[in-house]
Amino acid sequence: MMFRAHNNIRFLPSGSASYAVRWALLEQARSSIHLVTFSFMKDETTKKLFALLKQKAQAGVKVRIIYDEIVNRTTFIIPLIKDLHQYGIETYGYNSLKDNWNINFKKGHPFKQLMLNVKLKLKQHFHEKYFIVDNKHLVIGGINWGDKYAYGGIQPKAWRDTDVYITGEVVQDVQDQFLSDFEMQKTWQILKHTKIQYAAFAHQYQTIYKDISLRRHQYPECFDPIPLLHPEQRSIPIAYMAHKPYDENELKLTNYLLEKIKAAQKRIYWGCHGIRPPRIFAEYFKDAVDRGVEIKLITNSKKSSRTLMVNGLMGWMYWECTKHYKYLLEHGIEIYEWQKPGAFHSKNLIIDDDFVSIGSFNIANGSSFHHSESNIVIQDQAFCQEVYEQFLTDLKDCKQIDPNTFNYPKVNAFDRILHERNKMIRPDLLTPSIRQDLAEGKFKDFPLYEFIDIS
Template sequence: MVYYILGLIHVILFSWAFYNIIYFGVRPSKSLSWVLITLLFPFLGVSVFALFGINRRKIKFFELKETKKRKEYIQQSFKSKGDSNTDILKNKKQQKISQLIYSNTNSKVQDKNSVIVLKNGKEAFEAIYKALEAAEVFIHLQYYIIENGEIFSKIVKILEKKLQEGIEVRILYDTLGSYHLNKETKQKLKDMGAELYPETPFKFGSFIFSLNYRNHRKIAVIDNKIGFTGGVNISDEYITEDVGLGIWQDTHLQITGFAVNCIHQSFLKDYYYATNQNLSDDEKYTKMYGHNGDTKIQIVSSGPDYEEAVVMQQYLSFINLAEKSICVLNPYFIPTFSILEAFKIAALSGINVSLLLPAKSDSKVATYGMYSYFESLLKAGVHIYLRDDFSHSKVIFIDDEIASVGSTNFDCRSFEHNYELNAIMYSKKATAELKEEFDERKNKAHKIDLETFRKRSFKQKTLERLSRFFSPLL
């Protein structure tokens, strides 16, 4: 009798999951994975689907009130006036990419910016320390990971000094990513006078639907005059040896000019979500500062609060519009079907496609999942290079003229679930600097040969396939 009742419950739960997968699924391959997971793993499979598989963009019933709040804020604040401003770009390719981003996010291209490419964590934090020390009005920080350690201790000392000078300090952190940030440090910051708030906190009643939607952005804005964004978190992994991975490598940007305000808009939206405080009504936080720079920048903000998978469409537009070359530097390369096919089509069309990826990462499942895509890509003519050190950079550039640096990985989580932020630079100069670094790293890396790769062990192939099967969870 007990087995009959359990079986009946499993059928009911599977039927519920199957209905939602079939009617609201995004991709057939991902939908099939979820069907098998919910069918073969009674109760556990459905629970995992409820946590990680619900498509919030399609199923309005499961849309969090916080997500609705974000959407309302987007609609009411920072409404663009006039056209998309694409006419300041040089060619149709740039204009098409810019128009796509504008149509999805209302974010315009901003002219007259200056950019400094920060090629590793040491460079990034030295620049951030300097900018924090020069703050005159406010400091706004937002990071997926904030961990106790040498780096954050130095930042806290600087913030304490600035708070004593009357400078406003606000900090946002992701609840899951920053779980190592201890209570003592949080309380110390609050006692100092800093405004410190968690993003997407685990709350009773919304935990099951909020766990899978993390804020993955890395942002620092000082006085709305200087901004930082990219892949660097506040963690000592960038300055000390990580067991098995060494010192993490990453790419970050220091930006001055009108584009800083666009980065700040993303912060203000998230701050409103976390605190109910709408700072966008105060000109102190929205005033734009020009700069005599030569870089055109467009900020790409994406997440479940947008109707489309913005960053996935951004990457697809890069790949589809490339005419000569595509270069990708990313730590977690687990592409969707459309991204995978776009890379193959580009390579088969004669475009030089180069992927520079880490041979190992902090996630074995992600590494095996990444390897599972290599054979089909190699067959199409994609060049794959594996570097010995662990690179956390999220960079893509095409035709030596358009580059993107940000927080977004090439995986389903970044495309469909996380809140991300990229900076597109329509600049040959900035792209050339990234390419120089890319080529230097590529020349030191190991290039995969198709015939040699095919000879990998049966165990390796099995682990790759199993990891790929569970890729919806990655």
Template sequence: MGFTSIFLGIIIVLNIALALTIIFLERKDASATWAWLMVLLFIPIAGFILYLVFGRRISGERIFTWDAKSKLGVKFAVQEQLRALEHDNFQYKNKDLAEYKDLYYLHLSNDDAILTQDNSVDIFTDGKEKFDALLQDMEKATDHIHLLYYILRHDQLGKRTADVLMRKAKQGVEVRILYDDMGSRKISKKFLHRMRKAGVEIEAFFPSKIPKVNFKINYRNHRKLAIIDSKIGYIGGFNIGDEYLGYNKKFGYWRDTHLRICGNAVANMQTRFILDWNQASRHDIVYDERYYAYEKSGDVGVQIVSSGPDSDWEQIKNGYIKMIMSAKKYVYIQTPYFIPDDSLQDILRIAALSGIDVKIMIPNKPDHPFVYWATLSYIGDLLNAGAEVYIYQKGFLHAKTITVDGKISSVGTANIDVRSFRLNFEVNAFLYDQGLSERLVDAFCKDIKDSTQMTKKLYRKRSLGVRFKESISRLLSPIL
């Protein structure tokens, strides 16, 4: 018996053992289980390696050692708000909050997402405007600047950002950057060294201990946060790179949504940053009142909601479902990737069948081909139910927004796909304010003018080649 036969025999035995583990021990949802079994069956050697890298569950107790002490103050505030809700004596500052008490309770009780009611919010849909504002705010910093981004590049925008950060660090401002090791895998070490030398503290999230080999590659920090002096916070879809300014020839204009928040919601964004930083760094940020010296500004209700493989529930997805369930008139969604699980697909279908105006906007070009083809496969079902689907044509649509009835909205980092709901660390702002939601609706309607509608007639005209790509991609969608 030759080496090849022995090797293949070992792989077959290991794959059988792995298949039994997937079915009986890990108990993934049925679609993910079948997808992995198909991969192991048809590409046994590559499938075995792929599962070890992308398919394993990592024990929360072993990996996610968030410092519980950092959340003591949070727990107290959560219990205080829960008691007020239970005794019906919570003080709402606007009627929109009272109407969506169940959504607020969902996030408060399951994610410790404290409701804040003293916020003002600016919306950015253009990268140049967003980064001009961010850089100006950082220039004015006097105490600290905290940045968390999935992608950090050493291109023109990255260098502009670094110049401001180094200048502020030399002035005595505390500057910290946390980036995702996989998302920023092309970052220059010289670029990072230059910033560190100037006094900027930099950490990578889940870095690879072996060059070019990272067994935590499937668990990425996809969050984008910026906190300046505890008074200003940024959250949304833009990363730090020239493509987000529209300078990439492949994608062209980059359409995204980002928020600038002033008010007590910034304290919750700060907590999220500190928890993530302390997970990645040996030099923990110790609680200090100056990190929570927010200033009240406006009356917009905001909850900062996080989810990830360390969460007990798929919290952001649950929030999306609860929002859609509450719809009386319309649901408008923008997402670069639309790969809903059965629960989300069902609730959207039921909403459309119930006469709710469901509009979904997706890009016209892929940055990840399999994900793009899978997205196209899911929209047909909703078209048949009466939903409207728009294909954004002006450039690349990267916004992650949901708006319901012009009263409540969500803006953040979570896409509508399995990766965002179960594998990535994500963060969204859930917004309770009619004026703000109407501004997001206006932006959506403006984007419709730069889009083409995918009708049922056009959808049926797809070529056999396109349908084949969609079918294969949809089959693999639970593990993309």
């Protein structure tokens, strides 16, 4: 990860603010639209998007899309995505439901191979949300495509979410990543018919995947000279970080965020739709509180969580979150539950006075170990203050959990056996208890509690 010095950023703390920018950028697109998303909702917002993309494609704009294939089956949007192909729009669905069901009888029991693939279908997701227009304009954050996002800040039941709009040097870093992912998924569509497993394919593809110069050679039209900032625009250092647990077999954001939490001196303010941190994050939070750091976490209430995917996966999301509460609250971490009708879906992290991370990464096992994520990192006191003030505004719509009166579930999430993927965390970041459990073999591949940790 590298900080780029010359950038301009605009904070978009609601769906209405983000979509005003989104529609304007898409309308003015002249050469390319590169879009990634976790989900498209089958509603008027997505229909408007698809109509605009078709119009732009017919006008000669190159449109490329990557999306999470399985999640978009649950929104019944796949036929509309396939219709885009008639207009020359290239789309790739990540981890398709149809992929990887072949059995290799030389590699173990067929049932075990089958169950591993079922688990990967539930866990391996493309959770990123951003788009780039004409190689210069980037919108990135936690907002997907749909009415419940677009009407945030307008309708009470719409979701509270965040994006940022960026121009400048860092946009080319995101462009590099998009084209690497796009080429990887295009290649996979060809090679998957050879019956190779995705993990083996990803391993073999690494040299190509990480060769940025190759992307620049393949797509020279996608890397225009970086436009100069206007004299009145303040230059802000920004870094982009992609997190690819299955494509690169690394936990980049997990490791980086642990580093930042470990170094925190004053405050850690973080929100997301559900608080289900891996044990290592909880232990880092405890250590931070012990050295005087104030930690406030925002998440959904039992009621607002029901507006999440499939009725909050039939109430499971909130129930699972509360299994993490006891340890956190007993060690001084403050938890605030969102009280508005629509869900809290924003994922802003503030550390001390000059660090902000905004993107798709949740405080959850899914983001930490399994999901493909994208975040931007800003080191700037003025911008940090702006995001901090929004956090204080959000707190006014929350209710703090009282550790003395809360009805805790009987199960404590941090008593559970570790997931095997804890072994992928950088060794120097491991806490003593987790290092000991790993050394003693106290871990499992896909333990039952993680089976449906879809964020």
